[in-house]
Amino acid sequence: MSDISRRTLIQLPAFAAAAAAAAQEAPHDHGSQSSSFARPPRTVFLADHEFATLEKLCDCILPADEVSPAASAAGAPEYIELLCSGNARLAQIFHGGLAWLDTQSRVRCGANFAGAPPAEQIALLELIADKRQATAEYKAGVEFFDWARRMTVDAFYTTPHGYRDVDYKGGKGMTQYETPAAALAQALQKANLK
Amino acid sequence: MQITKAEPIYDVVVIGSGAGGGTVVHSLTQQGVKVLLLEAGGPLNPAKDFKEHIMPWHVPHRGAGEDGRYYFGGMKYGYFEAPNGYWDVPGEPYTVAKGSQFSWFRSRIVGGRTNHFGRIALRFSDYDFKPKSTDGLGEDWPITYEDVAPWYDKAEAFIGVHGTKEGLRTAPDGIFQPPPAPRVHEVLIQKSCAQLGIPVIPARKAMITKPLNGRAACHYCGHCGRGCLTASAYSSSQVQIFPALKTGRLEIRTNAMVREVTVAKDGLVDGVSYIDKLTREERRVKARVVVLAASSCESARILLNSKSASFPNGLANSSGTVGKYLTDTVGLSVRGQIPALEGLMHYDTDGIRGMHTYIPWWLFGKNLDFPRGYHVEMGGGFPQPQLGTFSGTASRHQSFGAKLKRQIRESYGTSIGFTGRGEMIPNEKSFCEIDPTVTDQFGIPVLRFHFAWSDHELKQSAHMRKTFTEIIQNLGGRPESISSTNITTGGEVIHEVGTARMGKDPRTSVLNGFNQAHDVKNLFVADAAPFTSNPDKNPTLTIIALGMRMSSYLAEEMRKGNV
Numbered sequence: 001m002s003d004i005s006r007r008t009l010i011q012l013p014a015f016a017a018a019a020a021a022a023a024q025e026a027p028h029d030h031g032s033q034s035s036s037f038a039r040p041p042r043t044v045f046l047a048d049h050e051f052a053t054l055e056k057l058c059d060c061i062l063p064a065d066e067v068s069p070a071a072s073a074a075g076a077p078e079y080i081e082l083l084c085s086g087n088a089r090l091a092q093i094f095h096g097g098l099a100w101l102d103t104q105s106r107v108r109c110g111a112n113f114a115g116a117p118p119a120e121q122i123a124l125l126e127l128i129a130d131k132r133q134a135t136a137e138y139k140a141g142v143e144f145f146d147w148a149r150r151m152t153v154d155a156f157y158t159t160p161h162g163y164r165d166v167d168y169k170g171g172k173g174m175t176q177y178e179t180p181a182a183a184l185a186q187a188l189q190k191a192n193l194k
Numbered sequence: 195m196q197i198t199k200a201e202p203i204y205d206v207v208v209i210g211s212g213a214g215g216g217t218v219v220h221s222l223t224q225q226g227v228k229v230l231l232l233e234a235g236g237p238l239n240p241a242k243d244f245k246e247h248i249m250p251w252h253v254p255h256r257g258a259g260e261d262g263r264y265y266f267g268g269m270k271y272g273y274f275e276a277p278n279g280y281w282d283v284p285g286e287p288y289t290v291a292k293g294s295q296f297s298w299f300r301s302r303i304v305g306g307r308t309n310h311f312g313r314i315a316l317r318f319s320d321y322d323f324k325p326k327s328t329d330g331l332g333e334d335w336p337i338t339y340e341d342v343a344p345w346y347d348k349a350e351a352f353i354g355v356h357g358t359k360e361g362l363r364t365a366p367d368g369i370f371q372p373p374p375a376p377r378v379h380e381v382l383i384q385k386s387c388a389q390l391g392i393p394v395i396p397a398r399k400a401m402i403t404k405p406l407n408g409r410a411a412c413h414y415c416g417h418c419g420r421g422c423l424t425a426s427a428y429s430s431s432q433v434q435i436f437p438a439l440k441t442g443r444l445e446i447r448t449n450a451m452v453r454e455v456t457v458a459k460d461g462l463v464d465g466v467s468y469i470d471k472l473t474r475e476e477r478r479v480k481a482r483v484v485v486l487a488a489s490s491c492e493s494a495r496i497l498l499n500s501k502s503a504s505f506p507n508g509l510a511n512s513s514g515t516v517g518k519y520l521t522d523t524v525g526l527s528v529r530g531q532i533p534a535l536e537g538l539m540h541y542d543t544d545g546i547r548g549m550h551t552y553i554p555w556w557l558f559g560k561n562l563d564f565p566r567g568y569h570v571e572m573g574g575g576f577p578q579p580q581l582g583t584f585s586g587t588a589s590r591h592q593s594f595g596a597k598l599k600r601q602i603r604e605s606y607g608t609s610i611g612f613t614g615r616g617e618m619i620p621n622e623k624s625f626c627e628i629d630p631t632v633t634d635q636f637g638i639p640v641l642r643f644h645f646a647w648s649d650h651e652l653k654q655s656a657h658m659r660k661t662f663t664e665i666i667q668n669l670g671g672r673p674e675s676i677s678s679t680n681i682t683t684g685g686e687v688i689h690e691v692g693t694a695r696m697g698k699d700p701r702t703s704v705l706n707g708f709n710q711a712h713d714v715k716n717l718f719v720a721d722a723a724p725f726t727s728n729p730d731k732n733p734t735l736t737i738i739a740l741g742m743r744m745s746s747y748l749a750e751e752m753r754k755g756n757v
Contacts (some may be wrong), residue, residue, distance in 0.1 A: 006252075037251055061594045067603070080506050082254055083262035090262050122595070130592040147588075149598075151265075153588045157579040157602070158250035158257070165599065166606045170544035170578055173248070173413040177374035177550075182539040191534035191669060193385040 037160045040075045044086035046094070053098045054080060054148075056102045060125055061152045068165035076155035083151070090147075097144030104141065202503045204230040204445075207466050207481035209496065211454050212306025213734045214487035214720035216430020217349075217741030223443040225749040231435070232468055234488070235302025236280060238309070238431050243422030245274045250580055256731040257581050264581055272580070276310040276421035278303035285635035289642040294623075296643035297685040298491060304448060305431025306489070307688065308734070313428060315355045316569070316731035317346050317366040321558070325727045329565050331619050331650075335726040336707035345739040353428040353738060355572055362572060364567070365395070365554035365731075370405050373550065374414065377537060377543050379574035379610050380551040387553065388548045391660075397552045400428035400735070404652045409433070416544030416578060450477070452507075453638050454500040455484050455717065462503045463717045469636040483716045483748065483757055486694075487741075490723040491520070491626050494693035495641050497704075498628045506619045508628075510704055516630060517627050519620040520645065521728040523689040524568065525682035526561035526655040529611035530666030530673045535574075536608050543575030543607075557732055564653035568616030568730045570662070576607040578642040581710070589663055611676060612665065614658035617730045619628035619650050620692055624684070655681040658686065693721035709744040716732035716757045720744055 058071035128141035256265035257273040279301030320339040350369040357370040375394035384394035425432035449471035458464040465480040486493040500509035555567035623646035697703025702710035
């Protein structure tokens with residue numbers, strides 16, 4: 001071990017003690033609820049047209065509703081593009097899948113996916129969203145959609161938009177953990193337990 | 195080999211810095227012994243290395259890794275966790291014999307697995323030390339509960355364990371700090387299980403709820419697996435090794451990959467040879483005593499690789515049992531959607547990560563179709579969303595659009611899960627040995643694993659499935675399998691133990707009841723390799739208690755000049 005790393009290690013008890021003391025003074029700032037989220041910049045890897053298609057797809061998977069904004073506001077297309085840029089298997093899945101969407105869309109309505117009427121976009125996705133009902137000719141699309149859905153969901157719910165959507169109450173830390181009386185009463189009554 | 199200057203002769207060299215090594219260096223330095231600690235991984239700086247309190251959106255890849263490896267199974271414990279260890283360590287392979295399945299988890303960092311483990315801290319029961327006398331299977335330990343009980347007391351008081359006194363034989367009480375209050379679903383499970391005759395009691399974990407020795411009380415952020423910056427969760431690095439450094443009697447060398455323990459002409463060990471991973475040079479250190487605490491299988495590997503004229507079959511292996519009697523914990527999980535939790539008002543369930551309550555074994559002495567028993571861990575609540583938190587929901591519903599958003603919202607916090615952790619009986623087919631042809635990148639021969647569950651374990655996991663299904667149904671829930679198989683893969687629970695077991699008879703065991711090699715009096719093993727059996731209580735607390743007990747014995751033997 002180098003002298004530098006040994007020195008680093010030897011200094012640690014002092015740090016740990018200071019951190020422990022600080023933690024006893026005040027709970028850490030785990031503040032997540034109040035956090036703002038800015039849509040991240042692109043890691044330009046996909047062609048612009050592919051990115052526009054991906055953005056449309058993400059927003060079809062998780063559109064804006066009365067509770068929260070659409071997936072693109074949570075940076076879902078940027079997240080997927082970033083990982084495609086670092087992973088050849090993901091890149092292949094998304095290059096291929098986005099092209100597949102365009103091909104199918106042109107067959108159905110004469111326009112690329114991103115330019116198709118919203119009703120046509122949804123109708124196409126209906127054919128590939130449920131693997132239990134998909135027919136053999138859409139198998140490739142089903143596989144791709146599963147990836148797109150999984151990663152869009154991951155991207156959306158790992159931002160303050162997603163945290164607020166599901167009403168996550170934690171991430172704050174506390175000095176004492178107590179069972180919330182009102183929630184407990186509600187659950188016991190519903191479970192018919194005393 | 196390069197010896198540039200005269201190296202000092204250390205009192206004791208300890209190999210490995212996890213629960214066993216951390217305990218031994220702390221204990222020995224407290225008693226005035228000069229110790230050199232060798233760690234195969236790098237140094238640890240919690241302030242820099244622990245990712246506590248980082249939100250997923252604080253990193254562009256949200257925890258998937260820049261290369262997206264999360265999506266291809268390459269990151270089981272996640273980017274934010276602090277294992278610094280993996281199922282595959284680059285350049286350090288192991289092999290698995292044909293027909294066997296085994297996964298070997300290794301941590302390469304000061305503190306080892308204790309930086310991130312679940313901190314479950316359960317005492318073994320009296321009968322756990324006498325398995326053969328109890329049901330004829332396996333082998334009795336050379337020590338009894340009474341021998342270890344005072345050391346459990348010391349271990350709990352020092353590392354800090356929360357829990358409650360329950361008076362159960364299957365879960366002996368200890369020195370406890372107050373436990374955190376249960377979460378709503380845990381109270382539901384407790385009340386529902388009472389109808390089934392299944393006890394649900396506060397969990398026992400090495401997480402402090404009151405300040406202890408300068409460590410702050412838990413602040414209930416639920417990020418325990420990421421490494422705890424306030425050391426409220428026990429880790430050997432923060433609780434034992436850093437304080438031991440303050441005594442001035444401990445020196446640490448990191449990135450020190452041990453090749454073998456060296457033997458002098460008199461048949462005693464006289465030091466260790468290791469590879470400095472940063473320079474790839476071989477180094478040799480001299481010591482009066484060597485303590486192996488490299489993790490059960492790594493310690494067995496070092497012993498088997500330490501061949502000499504005195505020990506042609508490996509060090510301390512006259513019995514031929516080094517590497518034998520390898521066991522892991524039996525595991526199976528079932529989860530269920532609970533209608534009574536639907537529409538529940540949301541609250542902060544972060545608390546102490548995992549469970550605040552658990553089920554100790556409740557059928558001891560009952561007539562069952564399998565020996566021994568298991569404890570049950572549980573999960574539920576409104577977890578902090580991470581990658582994968584809603585993958586199951588999305589996959590279950592196969593939907594998209596506003597409907598999917600609604601399904602995720604409505605199902606959040608409505609499921610609970612149960613995981614069984616049971617005892618495996620050592621068997622002939624489960625062991626590790628040196629692979630005759632494969633070496634790691636340092637030229638050190640690697641381990642080859644053989645592993646097989648027997649009917650005992652398969653029947654036990656079937657009992658787990660039946661029980662968890664009943665519990666979920668009794669709560670009005672719909673059970674669904676979490677596990678795709680009927681039982682975990684060997685090694686998967688990361689409770690691999692027994693590869694240098696202790697025993698009364700030197701012909702059938704490696705160590706005596708003080709973790710001391712029968713064949714070599716100045717050689718000790720302080721991880722879970724000495725375990726004669728692998729009870730349904732997680733190994734760590736017993737590693738620590740036995741490590742303290744061993745250190746006290748060793749220091750006394752050194753004072754007397756016996757070693």
